[in-house]
Amino acid sequence: MSRAVHVVGAGVAGLVAALALARAGRAVTLHEAAPVAGGRCRALPDGTDNGTHALMGANRAALRFLADIGAAEGWIEPEPAGLPVLDLADGAARRIAASPLAWRDPALRPPGLTAAGFLALLGMALPFTDKPVAEVLAKHPALLRGFVEPLTVAALNTPVAEASSARLGQVLRRLGGAGAARLLVAREGLGPNLVTPALAALQAAGVAIRFGSRLRAMTQADGRIAALHLGEDSLAVTEGDAVLLALPPWEAARLITGLKVPERHAPILNLHFAIDGVGPVRFLGLVGGLAQWVLVRPSGVSVTVSAADDESEEPVDTLAPRAWAEIRRAAAAFALPGAWPEAPPPCHAVKERRATPRHAVGFPPLAPRRPMRNLALAGDWTWPGLPATIEAAALSGEAATKVLLRLGPTA
Structure with a gap:
């Protein structure tokens, strides 16, 4: 039975695993190379989020975690009547339901839906x-x-x-399923509605958190991890202790010889406009332009461009005016309150160049959940039942936890 567990990586998968292991009675240390937690769901130093992350009602593992850390009430459904979507080509503004159960109402059906x-x-x-x-x-x-x-x-x-x-x-x-397509966003942001309550829950559970602690290498012996080399320090992993890696695929491959991981990745571009007085919280979709999703909060407006192969190479000086013009059209189409000036407000771009694996035809290599006797892997890219999402990360953290809690001879 494992006594101490070192969880490496404080993204969603690592946070989920660290809390579950600590509450199961393990002595947990959480190591994170960055100065903040959250991984790709992190808050930026200025308080904004790195992206317009949303959850669906079907994301039960992610919602369980929010409930476990006392943060569920901070996630709200901004568009209960259906997602507002503006087609920038013809100006058509409509509401679309994500759930097929709602398509019985013609007003909520996707455009072009036929038998x-x-x-x-x-x-x-x-x-x-x-x-x-x-x-x-x-x-x-x-x-x-x-x-x-x-x-x-x-x-x-x-x-x-x-x-x-x-x-x-x-x-x-x-x-x-019923309620599966409900769209939820953090009312104030990922900092106050995810990262801060998660860290508070971890500390209350007795987890030791070490920021700026990058795993340089691992010493292997007799089919197990014998030591972790973190920064300038080395930690012995004694018999009965365990390690959980919740790292991006390229980091896991660097540390584990011969591990097969996804090799092709896709970028995501996020634009954050600093503008006050444009609430309440809204979430809009745009078709036919640069911006794809627009998250409006009283503290500012954020735009996400996924699969941004070309856009991630473009400078913010040209991206911001294009996106802001589209946002203004959406604000007018859906009568959003607040002042929407013609000139774009200050804009900060966040480019996640390896945001997720590319989910092309054919499944990527399946990572073993337990590649060594006292080592488990987590991370959205390790979950075969979903693409790389917050839900996949949470599910992988739960699965890796279960592996370590029943630790025995390598299967």
């Missing part, structure tokens, strides 16, 4: 074939453009021309 289009979506939800999403929906261009493509780039962070229909099907299968 044949619905059958094409149903076919993707069944795990029988794997083709590029654009190929599957080739006969339904309006449905692809107005609904499936935004969903694909949001969930898979991969252009539809290469995105895996099987991976998108994993998402579609989760949206059919």
Whole structure:
């Protein structure tokens, strides 16, 4: 039975695992190379978020974690009547429901949805074939453009021309249940509504947290981890102790010889506009332009561009005016309160160049959950049942925890 556990990586997977292990009675130390926790769900030094992260009602593992840390009430449903979506090509403003159960109302159906289009979506939800999403929906261009493509780039962070229909099907299968398609965002931000309560819960559970503690290497002996080399220090991992790595795939591959991991990644671009007095919290979708998702809070406006292969190379001086012009159109289309000046307010760009693996046709190598006797792996890229999402990260943290709690001879 494991006594002490070193959790390396304070993203969502590491936070979930560290808390569960501590509450199960383990002596947990959480190591994080960065000065802050959260990983890709982190808060920036100025208090804004690195991206417009959202959860769905189907994300039960992520919602469990929010409940466990006492943060669930900070996540709200800004668009209960359906997601407002503006088509920048023709100015059409509509509300679209993500759940097929709501499509009985014609006003909430995706544009271009026909009986044949619905059958094409149903076919993707069944795990029988794997083709590029654009190929599957080739006969339904309006449905692809107005609904499936935004969903694909949001969930898979991969252009539809290469995105895996099987991976998108994993998402579609989760949206059919009652309440599964509810969209939730942090009311104030990832700092106050995720990272801060998570760290408080960890400290209350007795977890020792070490920031600026980068894992340089691990000493292996007899099929187990014998030592961790963190910064200038080395820590012995004695018999009965364990290690949980919750790191990006390239870091895990650096540390574990021969580990097969996803090698191709896709970027995400986030733009944060500093503007006051534009609340309440809203979440909008845009089609046909630069901006894809717009999160409005009283403290500012954030834009996300997923699968941003070209956009991530563009300077913020040209990105900001383009995005702001689209935001103003959306604000007018949906009558958002507040002043929306013509000139863009100050803008800060965050470019996550390796935000997620590229979810192309064919599944990536499946990482072993327990590659060594006293070592478990977590991280969104290790969960085969979903693309790399917050939910996948939380599920992987839970799974790695279970492995270590029943630690025994390597299977």
